[in-house]
Amino acid sequence: MPTLLDSAAVSHVGRVRSNNQDSGFAGEHLYLVADGMGGHAGGDVASAIATRRIAEADRPYDSVSDAEMAMQSALMAANGQLAETVFEHAELTGMGTTVSALYILGDRVAIAHIGDSRIYLMRDGELSQITVDHTFVQRLVESGRITEEEAAVHPRRSVLMRVLGDVEASPEIDTSILGTVAGDRWLICSDGLSGVVSFDEIREALAQPVTALDVADRLVKESLDGGAPDNVTVVVVDIGAEPHGEQGKRTVGSAAHPLAFDLAADEPPRRALRLPPFRLHAVPEAHFEPDVEDYLDELIEEDARRVRRRRATWIASIALIVLGIVAAVLITYGWSQSRFYVGAHGDRVAIFQGVQQDLGPISLHHVHEDTGIALSSLTDYDRQAVEATISADSLKAATAIADRLEGSSGK
Known part of the structure; x- marks a missing residue:
């Protein structure tokens, strides 16, 4: 070598x-x-x-x-x-x-x-x-x-x-x-x-x-x-x-x-x-x-090159920040959609997908299923629990909660 x-x-x-x-x-x-x-x-x-x-x-x-x-x-x-x-x-x-x-x-x-x-x-x-x-x-x-x-x-x-x-x-x-x-x-x-x-x-x-x-x-x-x-x-x-x-x-x-x-x-x-x-x-x-004109043109061009480099650096930095924010939002939203809870939707019980918070203008929950169970048919205890929302780790667990509410209601 x-x-x-x-x-x-x-x-x-x-x-x-x-x-x-x-x-x-x-x-x-x-x-x-x-x-x-x-x-x-x-x-x-x-x-x-x-x-x-x-x-x-x-x-x-x-x-x-x-x-x-x-x-x-x-x-x-x-x-x-x-x-x-x-x-x-x-x-x-x-x-x-x-x-x-x-x-x-x-x-x-x-x-x-x-x-x-x-x-x-x-x-x-x-x-x-x-x-x-x-x-x-x-x-x-x-x-x-x-x-x-x-x-x-x-x-x-x-x-x-x-x-x-x-x-x-x-x-x-x-x-x-x-x-x-x-x-x-x-x-x-x-x-x-x-x-x-x-x-x-x-x-x-x-x-x-x-x-x-x-x-x-x-x-x-x-x-x-x-x-x-x-x-x-x-x-x-x-x-x-x-x-x-x-x-x-x-x-x-x-x-x-x-x-x-x-x-x-x-x-x-x-x-x-x-x-x-x-x-x-x-x-x-x-x-x-x-050639004074050429000289000034080159100085102006060199200054413009510096401005373009700085602008490109700023744009790249801003783009990375925006991409980071978007990625964080998408990850947060994806995780939220793996969660479920049982709550009140109007005067009936519904199964919601997501979490109860919002991310700015973005809602992190929506009605996955309207169970048709009337809130008025529930016991006072169950109605208060539904209105306060009941968290569930999965859709299966949320469905089991709804089934239990329906079985104990006066429907």
């Missing part, structure tokens, strides 16, 4: 940024890259918080499906922790982070992804991009409005449509389960690599028969040689046929250092203004102007 052979995690601040807002983690089973945003005061905090929280999911699971669910839960928990941090530290308003993570269990890999960091798979000399960027320009590419080449130089190529942070309480996270075989080489990277180093250059580097650390170092160097306008973080994971030796857990980037933000002790928490998840690093101008 394939298992982990080698892994490496490397992060570099790049040639332009003054601080590293990326974080990377290579554990025993779990590997991830988080690319923070929100300016100098928030991006590093966001990626560090998310990485540390998600890294807690690096433990054994019974199945890869359990691992997938644990990763999704960890990302959602990280999102909540980021929102709470912004609530308590309003100067961090608008911070957020991408996350691309994979968990290896035998010959299966669970993936969780949000944002524009990427996961690649190198298998038999062929490189495949596994994740899909959650960006404005990717939406334009998918809708056929621009080409891949235009997306690479689009002025709004760094605008994210999905991100962990204080933007949305329940962000949509992509998860999947894939197979892996001995010889596979997985790459997780921030857009500091994929935005500078071409697809073919990444494939060439991953194809080299060297260690995971050598590959990671080479990829970071190629990004630096290309100008590295952003932080660059790379995690490489090699799959082999034999178990690997103990390598320990490695954290790189901002998550490897103490959180660098402060709040005066006497300053009360403030609800922060929620802003769209813009990356704040500079984007060079391209040979064409941005």
